[in-house]
Amino acid sequence: MPIEHNPDYIHHIKNGSNGTFREMIFGMEDGMVSTLGAITGIAAATENYFAVILSGLVIISVESISMAIGSYLSSKSVKDIEEKMLMEEKTELKKFPEEEKTELIDMYIIEGWPRDLANKMVEEASKNKKLFLQEMAYHELGIIPAKMENPLRNGVVMLFSYVFGGSIPLVAYFFLSINIAIIASIVFTLIGLFLLGVYAAKFSKRKWWKAGLEMFVLATIAASIGFIVGQLVNKFL
Secondary structure (H helix, E strand, O other): HHHHHHOOOOOOOOOOOOOHHHHHHHHHHHHHHHHHHHHHHHHHOOOOOHHHHHHHHHHHHHHHHHHHHHHHHHHHHHHHHHHHHHHHHHHHHHOOOHHHHHHHHHHHHOOOOOHHHHHHHHHHHOOOHHHHHHHHHHHHOOOHHHHHOOOOHHOOOOOHHHHHHHHHHHHHHOOOHHHHHHHHHHHHHHHHHHHHHOOOOOOOOHHHHHHHHHHHHHHHHHHHHHHHHHHHHHHHH
16 A cells, blocks of 8 residues: 555654754743743732733843853753764774774664674765764764754744743733733643643654643642742731
8 A cells, every 4th residue: 555545654744953842842831931930929929010020021031041042052062062072983984994884883783783784784884984974973972963953043942932931921911900910821821831732742642631731730830839929928028
């Protein structure tokens, strides 16, 4: 039966860099949860529009930039390490080609390839410097050269994801009374986190409702802590 007509055939769709996807989910989740927890506590303690909105804007601005810089620097550090390892491997391939071929054959055999086929595969790979390096990088170093981190893209994605996520719990305070805004902010954020979990589950084998519920529970804990702290501050200070 042709592949395109087989309903049981799974065709994986490339969805970009795993690092970028990770930063998007992390940024939106952290933006929603951090902002919700902070402004819920401030709103409960002060019942002041100006204080809540100002605090929310400051939190989103500072944290989004901080998270973006952190994402950029951490991704760049990982990329620098991997590039250094690739350069060292490239040097070894140039100076010790036979030793490297033997090493790759052994790795193929460990993975389950027959020795005769492993020998043929290595002979073919060694004829192409780029392919030889690619095979050694993957099997020895666990690096896929074509899928290395993109620090700038990860930082930008983190920045905008955090801003978007952080805006969700804050938007209600621009239009509603303070008491209603607290409830609306929590509801909007819980729905947003649930949908984010559902979206993330599309790229894994997890059940959509479990992923959504996980995000939902985390946000509920953050909002509860923020509200309780706000009430305690309002009562005792």
